[in-house]
Amino acid sequence: MAILRRQFAAALAVTGLGVGLAGCAVSQDRAGSTPVGVADSLYWNGPILTMNDAQPQVEAVAVRAGRIVAAGTRADVARWQGSTTQVVDLQGRTLIPGFVDPHSHLGGVGLQAIAANLLPPPDGPNTGIAQLQETLRRYINTSPDVRELQVAFGFGYDDSQLSERRHPTRDELDAVSTTLPIVAIHQSGHFAALNSKALERAGITAQTPDPQGGVIRRRAGSREPDGVLEENAYFGALQHLMPRLTVEQSVGWLEKSQALYLQFGYTTVQDGRADPGGVDTAIAAAKMGKLKVDVVSYPDILTMGEGRFMQGPYYSRNYQQHFRIGGVKLTLDGSPQGKTAWLTQPYLQPPAGQPASYAGYGVMSNAQATAQIEKAFANNWQILVHANGDAAIDQMIQGVQAARARYDSAGTLQDRRPVLIHGQTLRRDQVDKIKALGIFPSLFPMHTYYWGDWHRSSVLGDPRAQNISPTGWVLAQGMRFTTHHDAPVVLPSSIRVLDATVNRTTRSGQVLGPEHRVSPWIALQAMTLWPAWQHFEAEHKGSIEVGKLADLVVLSGNPLTVPHAQLIDLKVLQTIKEGVVVYQAP
Structure with missing residues (x-):
């Protein structure tokens, strides 16, 4: 010695x-x-x-x-x-x-890395629409990406934190530029505000109908778009507005994204709801030796065509040059802070123009949701399901019940490990149901800091706001959970994830749901060992x-x-x- x-x-x-x-x-x-x-x-x-x-x-x-x-x-x-x-x-x-990321969007963080920072404090300077306009002007005048792409992206504005308590309009973005398309993306990633040039490029006019699972907001008393697009209306428009990138450009974006995760200690990163281009980019980055972290991708089950990615060599439990495909992703509703999550009870304060009975909306019918979940079960794909509102969670539960009845043998619960992503308004009675069905909860306690006050005062009210991401109820049932940041919705800050999961403190210093606070040890397990288990990787990570x-x-x-x-x-x-x-x- x-x-x-x-x-x-x-x-x-x-x-x-x-x-x-x-x-x-x-x-x-x-x-x-x-x-x-x-x-x-x-x-x-x-x-x-x-x-x-x-x-x-x-x-x-x-x-x-x-x-x-x-x-x-x-x-x-x-x-x-x-x-x-x-x-x-x-x-x-x-x-x-090393931290294991249980849910985020690696490709989306790449877009955030080259976009104007429209985030409110503490992650950005924007507290009002005038500041958003000035941030965009400065970005347009100085960013080489704008000159190269000929479109201006901004990311992270939050109507709940702006002094006007509303989204910017096309007219306010036109005041920045009428010749360059401007796309200001909401912090939730479920909305965007477009100027007139961007609406024109996306082909959205007064005659354009709302898509299923989406809304084109209109000027008062008119069918003319006001610039704000919700959910599938935004996702559809983005396909027309995203520039075509070379492989080198796409991989460059991915490297910028990766660098941000490394800064916060993540050694395994999830790319949830990856589109075909995003999967191709990740594969290219892997082949070029650019990946320093392990990237596990979950392609969007609705946009992957005949499932070519699920038949190739990268759909595997083993990484090839730090990349693999782990399963598929399905989205059933929207954002609670944006008031598009699908609830069983109305929002405390409905969005402008909506009736008092407004409770958000789903992306698809029950039959469509069940069909997609059954498709995953039939192919033994792990499926991650985005469901924020309790009505969307009910829809997931119904779909998994049907899939289990059809594809599990009598009395046997095969471990396909379906994952509930977000589960913001998971009800106490639903906790018992997801446990019985083997649904693993990946929850989002960071909302308590970023939007906890907003949930109490405008979105849900008490007691629903107190019980967002109810980790206490899950632990009481003897279940594990994971806790995530959903980047680029917020920065992939492991430290803020840890803090929010333990303390559940809002921006104003209030504790939201004290019974759902957990110990630092549990919070760390929910960021390391338990997400490794979620990804079928606990034997190695x-x-x-x-x-x-x-x-x-x-x-x-x-x-x-x-x-x-x-x-x-x-x-x-x-x-x-x-x-x-x-x-x-x-």
């Missing part, structure tokens, strides 16, 4: 590890005992949280060839130290497994255990010991993918 202490003391004396933390130390001394093998790297001298309930914390970790080969006491792990081993002194910082991939994150502090109110102040200092540092904080 005296030799071991001298080795670690020697490690402290050497500084400047090029691939490690700033100020970390490297030891080139060989262990005194006969090593069981030579590790590439060894981490010690900081809290190491494994996310493994059987061994929650260890003193040191050894990594070789991208995998964890030892996790335990310093003495045990030191046996892996050799002359080439880099011994990383954490200096009191915390090592945890999500915890610091021997044999698993060395996907790791170094945090500035220990989430288990800092005061809960200070979780939001934690920083990701380093992201490590399979033993290689892929992000280093400045």
